[in-house]
Amino acid sequence: MNIVTNNEKFIITFDLDNTIIDEKGKFFPNIKEVLSELKQSENIILYLITGRMFSSLKSLGIYNELVNIFGNNIFCNEGNTIINNEKVQVINKLNTNYLENFFKVHFEKFDWIIETSEKIIFNNHSKKEALLKLSYINTNFFEYSSDLNISLFNDKVDILNIFLFPKTQVNVDYMINLFYKVHYPEEKHTLYQEFIKISPKNTDKINGYHYILDKYNERHKVIAIGDGYNDISIIKKSFLGIAVYNSHKKLIEAADIHLQSNLYDFLRSLVNSLNLPSNEILIK
Template structure:
């Protein structure tokens, strides 16, 4: 295998209704048949990607925006939070009524009950409000935290910029990961294990958490439905996910030839 393609999930492989277009599945299968390695790069946790990786026969992925890397079903990298620092951060967030959701390898837990902000963001992922366990971060390794705060409520986060990276994905929610964490860093770890050079790496994405990935890989492809701030960092912009965006993009970069018919 001489090339590898990383796919984001939400808004890239899956449309707004969390459906996998038939053209996308066919395109990924065609890549695999042609000897091109396929992998996932997502902000989701391992427990949230099972259906997608099973349907697409993908065994390697970067999860939690680079904090958890799996190579052919084997975990090869973990970068959890420091619990003491996370406790301090949670204290500051709680003072401002900014809920948190803690994400481990196994599941996710909220630190408050029945919060509309959490419920709304979870609904956008077709998930329900998580169970509550304010002390979950001391019981399990946490790789990513969701913080619920609006853009005009972020000022205090500057005090934590030396230890955390903040990536907004919803009007009232953002991902929080250890400083410097990104899909790009996870990709570097995985391709080193596989022996690929960065110029032979392709990536498809649509969200703000995909920017670093698209800038780092040899060829970055933004979906037509991507945030405008994402498109400017891509080498190529393809169609929207529901308009055969993956298949069209793979043709544009030359990984699928004219023999592949988009149905």
Template sequence: MERKMLVLDIDGTLTNSKKEITSKTKEAIIKLQKNGHIVVIASGRPTAGIIDIADELELDVYGGFVLSYNGAKITSWRTNEVVYQQVLPAKYIRILYDFAKENNVGLVTYEDECVVTGTRHDKYMEHEAKINGIRIKDVAPFPDYVNFNVNKCLMTAEPEKALEVENKLNEMYGNELSIYRSEPFFVEIMPQNVDKAATLDVLVNMLGLNKENTICCGDGFNDLSMIKYAGIGVAMENAQEIVKESADYVTKSNDDDGIVHVIEKFIFNEKKAV
């Protein structure tokens, strides 16, 4: 059996609607790692928001990896070493802050186990902090406080407004930064040419693997790049329609152990996963 790499988004993919990994899904993931395959968590979340999940799946034991910030950082979970990262040029912190204030949208970045903001709170910012299990830290002035390396900024707004913000930012800085929505209400801003596929390609080459043996699973807009990149691109049944249209295979939903069916079908070739 050829060594394969299973790449998993978290929210809406690996975890169910309760933000939990079911015992059946966990068992299947542990089994494939015991059989020598590699598991990679690829998420828009900050690294701090992935720790519990990576530990639950025993990535440290079996040598898995975490791609956080939509791929701006790769961490080897066995050694806790950052093996690759890209950061936003410092000048954009003030530019993005001014844009957020002018357009009345939320703006956050990340520091240790905090979501850092200098703008008003909204329910989407609160949601980001909650799903990552970290607190919101208000700072002022934001551009002066954020004098550390930043892998990603996130703007938050109502979906219609977020689409408008995404388009505006791409018109202004699309040739300089990577800007796209991960959820209808989240606009991700990262260093140029950063997305899950670009960073996954770095990891695949680093490990000397064949990208045809990668299986990438996701449900959101920010999963599109890796689903198109993968040897087998998988969309969850609950995925955005454009994601399902771009996938090689649509599995069951995140509430119906869709990842288990992927593992059975494409790694262990078990007939029951039809």
């Protein structure tokens, strides 16, 4: 497949985990080098859009290398935040109108972890450890508080996620009714084995996609590359959606191309094609 660019500009968005890094948080072989080469092209702008919290991203040993490659073009929290000079710029946050009343009524029923744009506040050390196992976050980001400061729930504090751990065993249907139907009808809820995660309404990587289009006034064509279910929306919307080899089945169905070899081979072919006299980008 050939794309004739005639000096068109392309934006390539990358998922992080299992797309450019492995389960140990290391770059797949040669990926860092080929991304660095792509970065040098005048016709290509690179973006990273990850589901990780900023604290989880920054806890990676390769964080500085990611910044060297992507600069300020890094979205975290499923597209709800963008990193700007080491600061978290919030695009989408929880509606705090619900939160204060909820905690006043149900405070004693749950242990909790609250992620803001600046820190992660928790009231139970064992629950912090549970989140650490899931998200691999440096402990420096955590702040212990035995009491919940209601002043958190105001428009000046950006709350990105809340993790609630029931202190007693509860019925799943009750949990869903309590959070989804009663207290948070407009927010997104994810039920895990140990806790329920409350995220902002419309949490989706597509937020990052729309942010990019707004910034560049749709002058650039977007190529999206990912592996997971949470990449589907941006893969569908992009000019070209690419699923890496070992991708989620649903993502493969949504993608225009399913790579049959590793991502490096594809990116190497792309880098090589940038120097063609015909100014074509070759996608095989």
